[in-house]
Amino acid sequence: MNPQERLKIPRHEVPAQDPDIRRNNYEEVAIGFDENTAIEEAQRCLQCKNPLCMQGCPVSINIPKFIAEIAKGAMDEAIRTIRNTNSLPAVCGRVCPQESQCEKTCVLAKKGKSVAIGALERFIADYDRKNQISKEEVTVSSTGKKIGIIGAGPAGLTAAGYLAKLGHQVTIFEAFHEAGGVLIYGIPEFRLPKDIVRSEIKALENLGVEYSFNTLVGRTITIEELLADHFSALFVAPGAGLPVFMHLPGENLCGVYSANEFLTRVNLMKAFEFPKVDTPVFCGKRIAVIGGGNTAMDAARTALRMNPEEVYIIYRRTEKEMPARLEEIHHAKEEGIKFLELTNPISYAGNDNGWVQEMECIRMELGEPDASGRRRPVAVPGSNFTLPVDTVIVAIGAKTNDLIMRTTQGLETSKWGYLVVDPETQMTTRPGIFAGGDIASAEATVISAMGQGRRAGKAMHDYVLNR
Numbered sequence: 001m002n003p004q005e006r007l008k009i010p011r012h013e014v015p016a017q018d019p020d021i022r023r024n025n026y027e028e029v030a031i032g033f034d035e036n037t038a039i040e041e042a043q044r045c046l047q048c049k050n051p052l053c054m055q056g057c058p059v060s061i062n063i064p065k066f067i068a069e070i071a072k073g074a075m076d077e078a079i080r081t082i083r084n085t086n087s088l089p090a091v092c093g094r095v096c097p098q099e100s101q102c103e104k105t106c107v108l109a110k111k112g113k114s115v116a117i118g119a120l121e122r123f124i125a126d127y128d129r130k131n132q133i134s135k136e137e138v139t140v141s142s143t144g145k146k147i148g149i150i151g152a153g154p155a156g157l158t159a160a161g162y163l164a165k166l167g168h169q170v171t172i173f174e175a176f177h178e179a180g181g182v183l184i185y186g187i188p189e190f191r192l193p194k195d196i197v198r199s200e201i202k203a204l205e206n207l208g209v210e211y212s213f214n215t216l217v218g219r220t221i222t223i224e225e226l227l228a229d230h231f232s233a234l235f236v237a238p239g240a241g242l243p244v245f246m247h248l249p250g251e252n253l254c255g256v257y258s259a260n261e262f263l264t265r266v267n268l269m270k271a272f273e274f275p276k277v278d279t280p281v282f283c284g285k286r287i288a289v290i291g292g293g294n295t296a297m298d299a300a301r302t303a304l305r306m307n308p309e310e311v312y313i314i315y316r317r318t319e320k321e322m323p324a325r326l327e328e329i330h331h332a333k334e335e336g337i338k339f340l341e342l343t344n345p346i347s348y349a350g351n352d353n354g355w356v357q358e359m360e361c362i363r364m365e366l367g368e369p370d371a372s373g374r375r376r377p378v379a380v381p382g383s384n385f386t387l388p389v390d391t392v393i394v395a396i397g398a399k400t401n402d403l404i405m406r407t408t409q410g411l412e413t414s415k416w417g418y419l420v421v422d423p424e425t426q427m428t429t430r431p432g433i434f435a436g437g438d439i440a441s442a443e444a445t446v447i448s449a450m451g452q453g454r455r456a457g458k459a460m461h462d463y464v465l466n467r
Contacts, residue, residue, distance in 0.1 A: 011113040012041045019334040026189045038123040042071035045115050048107055056105040058451030061085050079128045087161035088200045093122025094192050096447040097325050129199055140167040145464045148231040150217045153181020154446045155237035155437035158453030164207035166461050175216045181239050185268040188302050218403035232464040233432045235456050240398040240438035250348030255356040259299045259395035266302050284390030285309040291395035292322035299393045300337050311337045316344040316364050316377040358388050400439040425459035
């Protein structure tokens with residue numbers, strides 16, 4: 001097929017559940033491509049001599065090659081290609097912001113619509129799982145080196161898989177009772193089914209990766225104790241589990257959650273099935289979610305499935321400045337969530353029993369750009385108004401717990417509280433200790449955390465073999 005014929009093929013959009021149906025269930029919203037659709041979409045790829053799409057991929061997937069194999073119907077080879085560099089393709093195909101990474105740099109994006117790279121990645125990973133084609137195993141002899149990974153989130157899992165394939169003895173220390181990190185406790189079932197996450201994690205177990213659950217490094221065991229136990233190197237990637245609040249009057253009222261707590265209760269502890277499960281979660285009739293990122297969309301769409309009367313997204317800028325994926329904003333609107341733009345909360349008021357019952361807000365307008373490049377929101381004097389609410393979910397960000405920094409010598413932090421790392425190797429200021437994900441940068445995306453995990457894995461391999 002020549003380039004002109006490829007250009008005539010329209011982009012295939014991923015089908016999804018009907019909004020009126022999906023808002024009442026936790027099943028996956030996006031349905032995914034069937035084989036014929038995937039092949040036709042793959043045929044749109046121009047197979048550029050200089051594939052700019054790869055420059056936009058933090059884990060350097062050979063995008064043209066795996067797409068070319070799909071186009072030929074060579075699914076086995078497509079799977080091998082993608083798993084050479086990506087340990088979690090079914091996850092990345094669902095939650096990574098392809099529109100701002102690989103698809104943004106696709107040549108076709110300049111002339112119309114990019115190749116649906118994310119949807120094709122999801123397709124081939126799902127094809128692999130359904131047909132049980134690949135089974136990753138260690139094929140090299142053991143190096144005899146013990147490497148510890150702190151945190152079983154995207155960065156830690158990626159580093160563990162990379163190092164295990166090279167013959168190292170890898171143990172992951174995880175504070176929770178299950179691996180997955182934000183993939184399990186943060187992202188909702190309807191966006192990322194947990195069976196898929198567990199299937200990807202199972203592939204790492206086949207590589208010989210071991211887990212130590214319910215282990216809070218810095219408290220249960222320290223970095224110093226791990227090093228004394230003959231671990232040759234450590235990768236610190238505990239994620240961002242510490243919520244950020246706005247410190248507003250009334251923020252300590254009952255019914256005001258952090259997004260971390262709310263989503264963890266629902267996703268990890270299955271609170272939506274209470275009383276079949278032990279963990280409850282309260283959702284009232286009028287719910288306000290503060291923030292405009294993916295976590296805010298996840299919280300709002302999860303709350304909507306608790307059958308309230310209204311769910312609001314409260315955001316101090318406009319939709320144009322929202323950092324959430326366009327797909328998530330689109331799905332939230334389709335499901336009936338109301339967006340209050342240029343609005344900021346300034347206080348909460350409660351009833352006699354200490355439960356939130358209303359929030360006072362102020363209108364905003366956009367001023368000059370700030371450090372993020374987005375226009376700074378400025379309060380409009382005298383524009384205050386109240387909104388009746390009985391549940392508030394604060395989703396304005398999260399930060400990493402400083403427990404490891406407080407209990408470990410030699411780790412330098414930035415003025416923002418992140419571990420200082422070498423951008424080429426992810427090594428911290430203490431030799432042998434590497435770090436990635438949210439502890440080493442502002443809230444990382446899943447794919448950027450995986451990129452850091454892979455980069456750290458390469459550097460750790462060289463480090464332990466050359467000591």
